[in-house]
Amino acid sequence: xxxxxxxxxxxxxxxxxxxxxxxxxxxxxxxxxxxxxxxxxxxxxxxxxxxxxxxxxxxxxxxxxxxxxxxxxxxxxxxxxxxxxxxxxxxxxxxxxxxxxxxxxxxxxxxxxxxxxxxxxxxxxxxxxxxxxxxxxxxxxxxxxxxxxxxxxxxxxxxxxxxxxxxx
Amino acid sequence: xxxxxxxxxxxxxxxxxxxxxxxxxxxxxxxxxxxxxxxxxxxxxxxxxxxxxxxxxxxxxxxxxxxxxxxxxxxxxxxxxxxxxxxxxxxxxxxxxxxxxxxxxxxxxxxxxxxxxxxxxxxxxxxxxxxxxxxxxxxxxxxxxxxxxxxxxxxxxxxxxxxxxxxxxxxxxxxxxxxxxxxxxxxxxxxxxxxxxxxxxxxxxxxxxxxxxxxxxxxxxxxxxxxxxxxxxxxxxxxxxxxxxxxxxxxxxxxxxxxxxxxxxxxxxxxxxxxxxxxxxxxxxxxxxxxxxxxxxxxxxxxxxxxxxxxxxxxxxxxxxxxxxxxxxxxxxxxxxxxxxxxxxxxxxxxxxxxxxxxxxxxxxxxxxxxxxxxxxxxxxxxxxxxxxxxxxx
Numbered sequence: 001x002x003x004x005x006x007x008x009x010x011x012x013x014x015x016x017x018x019x020x021x022x023x024x025x026x027x028x029x030x031x032x033x034x035x036x037x038x039x040x041x042x043x044x045x046x047x048x049x050x051x052x053x054x055x056x057x058x059x060x061x062x063x064x065x066x067x068x069x070x071x072x073x074x075x076x077x078x079x080x081x082x083x084x085x086x087x088x089x090x091x092x093x094x095x096x097x098x099x100x101x102x103x104x105x106x107x108x109x110x111x112x113x114x115x116x117x118x119x120x121x122x123x124x125x126x127x128x129x130x131x132x133x134x135x136x137x138x139x140x141x142x143x144x145x146x147x148x149x150x151x152x153x154x155x156x157x158x159x160x161x162x163x164x165x166x167x168x
Numbered sequence: 169x170x171x172x173x174x175x176x177x178x179x180x181x182x183x184x185x186x187x188x189x190x191x192x193x194x195x196x197x198x199x200x201x202x203x204x205x206x207x208x209x210x211x212x213x214x215x216x217x218x219x220x221x222x223x224x225x226x227x228x229x230x231x232x233x234x235x236x237x238x239x240x241x242x243x244x245x246x247x248x249x250x251x252x253x254x255x256x257x258x259x260x261x262x263x264x265x266x267x268x269x270x271x272x273x274x275x276x277x278x279x280x281x282x283x284x285x286x287x288x289x290x291x292x293x294x295x296x297x298x299x300x301x302x303x304x305x306x307x308x309x310x311x312x313x314x315x316x317x318x319x320x321x322x323x324x325x326x327x328x329x330x331x332x333x334x335x336x337x338x339x340x341x342x343x344x345x346x347x348x349x350x351x352x353x354x355x356x357x358x359x360x361x362x363x364x365x366x367x368x369x370x371x372x373x374x375x376x377x378x379x380x381x382x383x384x385x386x387x388x389x390x391x392x393x394x395x396x397x398x399x400x401x402x403x404x405x406x407x408x409x410x411x412x413x414x415x416x417x418x419x420x421x422x423x424x425x426x427x428x429x430x431x432x433x434x435x436x437x438x439x440x441x442x443x444x445x446x447x448x449x450x451x452x453x454x455x456x457x458x459x460x461x462x463x464x465x466x467x468x469x470x471x472x473x474x475x476x477x478x479x480x481x482x483x484x485x486x487x488x489x490x491x492x493x494x495x496x497x498x499x500x501x502x503x504x505x506x507x508x509x510x511x512x513x514x515x516x517x518x519x520x521x522x523x524x525x526x527x528x529x530x531x532x533x534x535x536x537x538x539x540x541x542x543x544x545x546x547x548x549x550x551x552x553x554x555x556x557x558x559x560x561x562x
C-alpha cells in the first residue's frame with residue numbers, strides 16, 4: 001500500500017482521542033474504536049501515531065487491529081453493505097444474496113465500488129436470526145432478503161443523497 | 169427411551185422491572201452470606217451455556233480477600249442463532265444492572281462492566297442513559313457501585329471469559345490458561361465474577377421472589393426457566409422462556425414446521441440431534457435425566473428436509489476457522505483441516521474412510537485445544553457426520 005502523509009489536523013484528532021483515554025495502553029481498543037469512528041479506517045500511519053501516544057509498540061497495535069473484525073485498514077464505502085453469514089441466514093440463502101450483490105456491484109467481498117459509494121462485507125450473525133437472511137446497509141437492517149430484492153436495495157441508496165438514506 | 173417431561177412456558181425474565189429500586193435496596197440490606205445461600209439453594213446455573221453454578225461462583229469470589237474486585241456482565245452474545253441477551257438488554261436492562269450491583273455487594277466489588285457485543289452498538293445510547301439513572305439511585309442510597317460499558321470489536325472468541333478479560337485490557341482476545349480461574353485472577357488480575365446477561369436477570373427473579381419460586385421450575389439438576397432463541401425452519405421464530413428439562417420431541421411439536429429433520433441445540437458449538445433421537449433427548453444440564461441431556465446457551469435451530477446437512481456443517485466449520493484465535497495449534501490447524509477434509513470427501517478426492525480420520529482429529533482437538541472453542545468443534549462435527557454421513561458423501 002502506498003504511504004499516506006497524515007495531515008496535522010488528522011494527527012491532532014488522533015492525539016486528542018488518546019489523551020481522552022489518559023494515554024493508557026490498556027485503553028487501546030477504545031481508542032481504536034474512536035479513531036476509526038472519526039477517520040473511517042485505520043491505516044498503518046494512523047497506527048504508528050497511536051502506538052507512540054499510548055507508549056506501546058506498533059506491532060501490538062497492528063496485532064489488535066488485525067485480530068478484531070471491526071477494525072479495517074482500508075476505507076469503507078459510503079454505504080457499507082454487510083451480509084450475514086450466520087447459520088440461520090446461510091441455510092435460508094444468504095450465499096445467493098451475496099453473489100447477487102457481487103454481480104450487481106461488480107466487487108468482491110472486502111472491496112469498495114470505484115465511486116466509493118458501496119463496500120461489500122460478510123459478517124457473523126447480527127442476532128436477528130428470526131429475519132434470516134439479513135442484510136445491513138450502514139445501520140439499517142433488511143430482513144428476509146431474496147436475490148430479487150438486491151436490485152431495489154442498491155437502487156434505494158443510489159438514488160437518494162447520503163443524508164436521506166441515513167435517516168431512512 | 170422416551171423423555172416424559174413436558175414443554176412448559178414460563179414468564180419471569182420479561183416481567184416488569186419497575187420494582188428494581190426495591191429489589192436492590194432490600195437485597196443489600198441482607199448479609200452477603202444470606203444472598204449466597206439463596207442463590208445456591210435456587211440451583212441457578214450459568215445461562216451462557218456452560219452451566220457453572222452461579223451461587224458457587226459468587227461464593228468463591230467473595231472468599232478471596234482483595235480490595236479490588238470486579239463484576240462483569242458478559243453481553244458478547246456471539247453464538248450463531250442466539251439473540252436472547254440483546255432482547256433482555258433492551259426490554260429489562262434494570263434487572264441486569266440490579267443483578268450486577270447485588271453481586272458487587274456480595275463479593276465486595278465497586279466496579280462493574282458490561283462487555284457489549286460490537287454488533288449491538290445500537291443499544292449503547294439507551295443503555296448509557298439507563299446506567300446513569302441506576303448509578304444516581306445507588307448514590308442516593310449511599311451504595312457505592314459504578315457500571316461502565318466496554319464495546320466488543322467483532323471476535324467470537326471474546327465471549328470466552330478469559331479472552332474477554334484480555335480484550336478489555338486492550339489486547340488481542342486470546343484465551344488464558346486455566347487455572348487460575350476468574351474468581352482468583354480475572355480482569356486486571358483481580359478476583360472477578362463474570363456472568364451471562366440472562367444469568368444476572370435470573371438472579372433478580374431469585375432475589376425478588378426467593379429461591380423456591382425459581383427452584384420449583386424445571387427438573388432435577390436443571391432448575392428454573394431459560395430463554396430459547398428459536399430460528400431456522402419454523403413458523404414462529406423468536407424468543408421463548410421455557411422451563412428446563414423438556415424433551416426435544418415436545419419442542420419440535422411446538423415449534424417445528426411439520427417436516428423437521430434435525431435440530432441444532434446450542435449453536436455452532438452445540439450438538440445436532442436427528443429426528444430419530446428427539447424422543448430421547450432433553451434440554452437441560454447433565455444429570456440424571458432419562459436419555460441424553462443437552463446443555464445450551466439457548467440457540468435452537470430447526471432444519472427441515474430441504475436442508476443439506478453438508479452445507480450446515482460447511483458453514484459451521486467456515487465459522488470456526490474464521491473465529492479461531494490462532495493461538496493454539498489444535499484449533500487453528502484443526503479447523504482448517506476439517507473444512508478442507510469434508511470438501512475433499514464431497515468432491516470425491518478423498519475416500520469416505522477419511523471421514524473417520526477427521527472424526528479422530530476432532531477427538532484430538534477436544535483433548536488438546538486450549539479453550540472451549542477448539543474443544544467444542546467436535547460436538548457439531550461428530551453429531552452431524554455420524555448422523556448424516558450419507559449427506560457428507562453424496
